[in-house]
Amino acid sequence: MNKYDNYIETEISWLKKIPSHWTTFRFIDNVNLRHGFQFRDYDFTDSGLKVIKISQLSPDGYLDLSDCSFISLDRLSSFRSILIKEGDILMALTGGTIGKIIRVGEVNEPLLQNYRVGNFFPKPTQLNKIFTYYLLASQITEEQINYLLNRNGQPNIGKESFKNMFFPQPPMEEQTAIANYLDTKTQAIDKKVSLLEKKIGYYQELRKSLINETVTKGLDKNVKLKDSGIDWIGKIPAHWEVKRIKDIFSTLAGGTPSTQNQEYWIGNIPWIPSGKVQNNDVLIESVEEYISDLALRESSTKIAKKNSVLIALTGATCSNIGYLTFDTTINQSIVALYPQKRNQTLSRFYFYFLMSAKEKIRTYMTGGAQGGINQEDVRFLDIVYPSKEEQEEIVKFLDAKLDTIAKIITNIQAQITTLKELRKTLINDVVTGKIKVSHE
Incomplete structure (x- = not known):
């Protein structure tokens, strides 16, 4: 890109040099x-x-x-x-x-x-x-x-x-030229960003539909189906069962140690609030707060085991689902589900199933946007129950497919970030005279 012929220094620290006729x-x-x-x-x-x-x-x-x-x-x-x-x-x-x-x-x-x-x-x-x-x-x-x-x-x-x-x-006619130039360039960038954002939307919908279809219909496209008897679930493979969460999972909710006692918050036991439950794997890298053994003994917080499924019960994240990848304590706005019989139930399958059930879970909310869900309502939620072998096959399939989709979305997001940075840099370089815009 062209530069102006001559520049002069300014006394403004964040501006440094401008074209000599500005x-x-x-x-x-x-x-x-x-x-x-x-x-x-x-x-x-x-x-x-x-x-x-x-x-x-x-x-x-x-x-x-x-x-x-x-x-x-x-x-x-x-x-x-x-x-x-x-x-x-x-x-x-x-x-x-x-x-x-x-x-x-x-x-x-x-x-x-x-x-x-x-x-x-x-x-x-x-x-x-x-x-x-x-x-x-x-x-x-x-x-x-x-x-x-x-x-x-x-x-x-x-x-x-x-x-x-x-x-x-700059002189007025040059301001007009700069305004027209930046309008043209930024509109072109914004159009590209908009198209990329639509692509992300498409892949997010694909992810959602893939989960919904797979956890309710299975992988065999020729399998005989039956009516589940549950409106929001619809038809399921004839050999699957319908149970309730309480039939196959133990549930627990946590608590928050008093913030008035500093001894509670000096320790090495991870503690997470419901804001960390974001419809994906909950990783230890996301932990920001740790509590002590004393806090665990003297407060209502509980340890949720690795491989538990988490459901956010209140606030902005209400009905969000998480899959726990480490042992941690949780606050009172999270319910953790852990299989009663691990040889019959794979938690990760139900992480995916509950992702498909988010809208149903939200119907249990009371108290408006900042309201919540009762743990008992969660315990009585209807769920499908395939064999452990099918659960494992479905998880293997979804893990692979969703990993591919996640990588595609990450790549698109990187492109969007690059374009937005380009837009920002272009505006700054043009209005400060680092790039010459012809007004002839």
Whole structure:
């Protein structure tokens, strides 16, 4: 890629050099930052005007309107000054995603800006709006925000923060050329990423359907089937049985040692919460907390044995399934299943079966999104029961097939990561003048 003929050094540590015909500017001299309105809980209604909070700013650069809060429609006239329009530049000004930025696409309804979402308005005589978006999406913005956060120790930014931020400023016609160039290049990259993400979705669905089909129908495509008598299971091989979890598994739930006693949390016994149950193998490398023998003796936590099947009972991971690859203690939000007769039951087969039963397990949830499942409901869940030999054959088949799918997905994810890094680097190199964009 071409470079400019001449560069000059700047006094800005994170900018260093810029093309000799460019200048630099203090952000607030050329851009106005508008905060939204600080809505309170009592403002919100069940429907009406959508309020754009930080959670609506998607990491992929668009407005996600799927889970908005609302205020009453009849209050629109009071909030016209914070209406969001097509082309607006929005940034998260607080929280774990601080600095996350999007450019608003087509707007077909009134959208109101919440307080901790920033909206940026460049002076049209000084800055091209799309160029301004790319400046804010660049690494030089990220570096300056991180510097301020580390210096001030506050997890938020606002108008005062931008007083000490400096950026490069090419001539206006060059800004326009850069904006058009980056639009073309980033859209091409985004299209590739979107196609790759669809591929991942396809392989994830393939994985799910492969598990569902195999654990309920077996490997013999010509086998005679019978009605299982269970709606959500459907037909199964005629020689299989239907049992309940309690018939073939022992179950136990754990507990959490008191965090007030430091002696409980200095030891070498692994302890995992339900967040570690993520529909795959639970590996010892994922353990972040260890407890002592004293904690094991004096608290309600229990040791789940290696090769147990884990089910998350509460919260965001409720109904998630895990296959335990080591002995560990567990918290009260996990139930562990261990075969009563290991010579007749293979835990890993039921790890796969319960993966196919996740939607059924979720029907036992009470208490809304942060509710949970009763351990007794799990014990009475209907399950299929092939012979131990068939269980082993099915596990061998699924392990191999799913390993292949996992490798494909990992490869695609690596491609996506590379493309996103390329996008990020390209934006930064172009807006800082490392790469020349012709405007002729």
